[in-house]
Amino acid sequence: MIWDILGLIVVGLIIGALARLLKPGKQQMSILATMVLGVLGALIGGFIASLIGTGDIFELNILGFILAVVAAVILVGLYVGMSGRSNRAVR
Template sequence: MLGLIVVGLIIGALARLIKPGKQRMSILVTLILGVVGALIGGFIASLFGTGDIFELNILGFILAVVAAVLLVGVAEGLGGRNRGAVR
């Protein structure tokens, strides 16, 4: 469980670095998006037969980062839409 949190934080931070622009997200949101991205990437990698969903492998890591970048984009879009409605 602790390993998933650490990997999720790393993946979330990498996703925010890769995604252009400034994201206004807390470290907790970054962690959650990273963990979800890690689970999605691990699941997709396991469908390709690279191992279990919780195993650390290069394909799962790459897919996790890609999934987290997409999730950061979605979260950024949802957050921007809510901020615009408040004005």
Template sequence: MVMDILGLIVVGLIIGALARLIRPGKQSMSIVATMLLGVVGALIGGFIASLLGTGGIFELNVLGFILAVVAAVILVGIYAGTTGGRNRAVR
């Protein structure tokens, strides 16, 4: 159980970092936010992949990984869109 959680955190960091690299523009978010968005993206990608019959939600497969990165890119975009207004200077 502890190894599953640690694995999910590591995968979340990797997927979150990839999502931030793929999404254009500057995202000012912490490493914790990156990890959390990556973990949520990994869970969404794994869930969709399991619905498509490619394995379980926590199994690492190509389709699940791709879907996880796509989900994380969308989540990073939503995060940047909702918090971007607070970080801009008022003119």
């Protein structure tokens, strides 16, 4: 049980970091926010992959990982948009 939680945290950090790298622009986010969005992305990607029938929600597979990164990129975009921190130049 504890190893599952630690594994989810590590995978969440990796997915969150990848999502932030793929999202254009600079995001003003803490590492905790990156991890939380990465974990949420991993859960969403795993859930969608399990609906498609490629495995269990907590099973790491290629399709689930790709879907998790896509979900995390969307979540990072939503976070940045909702936080009101925009890096646009003021003219």
